[in-house]
Amino acid sequence: xxxxxxxxxxxxxxxxxxxxxxxxxxxxxxxxxxxxxxxxxxxxxxxxxxxxxxxxxxxxxxxxxxxxxxxxxxxxxxxxxxxxxxxxxxxxxxxxxxxxxxxxxxxxxxxxxxxxxxxxxxxxxxxxxxxxxxxxxxxxxxxxxxxxxxxxxxxxxxxxxxxxxxxxxxxxxxxxxxxxxxxxxxxxxxxxxxxxxxxxxxxxxxxxxxxxxxxxxxxxxxxxxxxxxxxxxxxxxxxxxxxxxxxxxxxxxxxxxxxxxxxxxxxxxxxxxxxxxxxxxxxxxxxxxxxxxxxxxxxxxxxxxxxxxxxxxxxxxxxxxxxxxxxxxxxxxxxxxxxxxxxxxxxxxxxxxxxxxxxxxxxxxxxxxxxxxxxxxxxxxxxxxxxxxxxxxxxxxxxxxxxxxxxxxxxxxxxxxxxxxxxxxxxxxxxxxxxxxxxxxxxxxx
Numbered sequence: 001x002x003x004x005x006x007x008x009x010x011x012x013x014x015x016x017x018x019x020x021x022x023x024x025x026x027x028x029x030x031x032x033x034x035x036x037x038x039x040x041x042x043x044x045x046x047x048x049x050x051x052x053x054x055x056x057x058x059x060x061x062x063x064x065x066x067x068x069x070x071x072x073x074x075x076x077x078x079x080x081x082x083x084x085x086x087x088x089x090x091x092x093x094x095x096x097x098x099x100x101x102x103x104x105x106x107x108x109x110x111x112x113x114x115x116x117x118x119x120x121x122x123x124x125x126x127x128x129x130x131x132x133x134x135x136x137x138x139x140x141x142x143x144x145x146x147x148x149x150x151x152x153x154x155x156x157x158x159x160x161x162x163x164x165x166x167x168x169x170x171x172x173x174x175x176x177x178x179x180x181x182x183x184x185x186x187x188x189x190x191x192x193x194x195x196x197x198x199x200x201x202x203x204x205x206x207x208x209x210x211x212x213x214x215x216x217x218x219x220x221x222x223x224x225x226x227x228x229x230x231x232x233x234x235x236x237x238x239x240x241x242x243x244x245x246x247x248x249x250x251x252x253x254x255x256x257x258x259x260x261x262x263x264x265x266x267x268x269x270x271x272x273x274x275x276x277x278x279x280x281x282x283x284x285x286x287x288x289x290x291x292x293x294x295x296x297x298x299x300x301x302x303x304x305x306x307x308x309x310x311x312x313x314x315x316x317x318x319x320x321x322x323x324x325x326x327x328x329x330x331x332x333x334x335x336x337x338x339x340x341x342x343x344x345x346x347x348x349x350x351x352x353x354x355x356x357x358x359x360x361x362x363x364x365x366x367x368x369x370x371x372x373x374x375x376x377x378x379x380x381x382x383x384x385x386x387x388x389x390x391x392x393x394x395x396x397x398x399x400x401x402x403x404x405x406x407x408x409x410x411x412x413x414x415x416x417x418x419x420x421x422x423x424x425x426x427x428x429x430x431x432x433x434x435x436x437x438x439x440x441x442x443x444x445x446x
Contacts, residue, residue, distance in 0.1 A: 123154025331417025
């Protein structure tokens with residue numbers, strides 16, 4: 001029997017049914033691909049971009065940062081990463097070399113965003129940090145779908161949490177005025193000090209420190225005469241002997257400097273070779289080659305201020321430092337920054353509280369966040385960090401320590417295999433150094 005031919009209406013109904021099936025299949029396929037992409041994104045690591053000078057004159061400072069952040073990230077990943085609604089995700093560092101240049105740093109920021117990083121870290125230059133804050137503010141307003149949070153671990157120019165404060169910027173180091181206040185409080189008790197020499201790097205941080213130091217020293221020690229006050233080019237002086245000779249000729253009993261990296265190491269070496277007996281009140285004299293460069297001449301004379309040091313005097317500090325040295329056994333790599341571990345821990349906790357990695361959610365979770373002493377640090381129950389919501393300036397204890405021979409009372413371990421370590425002179429609670437802020441912050445709407 002010959003089948004009946006299909007009518008025109010029947011053919012149209014069959015065609016429509018076929019199109020409906022095809023459309024449904026395509027929609028299901030797109031949904032499946034979207035779900036797969038979503039699962040894939042949830043399982044991808046949370047990218048944290050580190051924009052730092054990893055080549056050039058300050059490469060040693062940049063590499064020290066990378067070691068500390070790597071150590072911090074590995075500790076969190078060993079615990080399974082950060083817990084999110086879609087499942088735990090690991091943290092991953094993106095290493096971007098700014099080469100010590102503002103232009104390269106801004107280029108690295110664009111690259112970080114394009115690579116999917118929504119957390120950006122930097123610190124070894126207040127000038128770079130200021131440029132990044134400005135660029136991030138503009139980017140976040142222009143491209144809210146790809147906003148980023150800026151975590152600052154070392155750029156200490158005070159204006160970054162005062163008149164230049166930004167909702168997207170969080171500073172995890174004590175700023176220069178806080179560090180200076182701690183040093184000058186110790187300077188009050190330096191009975192031999194009558195003549196002080198100021199020297200620093202000629203950029204925003206060094207300039208601010210020079211201005212502020214005069215006022216703070218005058219208030220605390222009006223009897224002290226400042227016999228020298230000069231700035232030198234950042235990272236470009238190869239021979240500090242002329243500066244050292246001027247310091248010695250001035251009769252200064254002490255030098256106050258915020259120098260870091262090779263600018264500090266070369267200055268310290270020149271002072272030793274010039275035979276200067278001046279005490280060094282420093283921001284960063286406890287590592288990156290400075291103790292080795294100074295040697296025996298630094299015993300009892302080189303002071304440093306930091307949030308912590310490995311001879312803090314409790315079992316948890318000993319264990320933390322031992323773990324870092326096990327991870328980086330080369331003595332030249334021995335420079336543990338507790339604030340960088342705190343920064344990564346507070347970031348991880350904020351991501352978990354927010355339940356997301358989106359910049360606005362993370363920033364809001366960081367505001368007013370507190371990291372009480374935990375089993376990870378323990379630190380004798382003495383270290384507590386609070387991110388002040390008003391200006392996004394971390395409040396935490398500071399310690400002023402002095403260089404001494406390893407094995408001396410209070411100096412169980414040395415620094416960088418130099419044979420010299422640091423012992424605590426005075427510890428300041430966070431509240432003792434909490435300074436008022438002029439920040440007037442604009443917060444984005446919910």
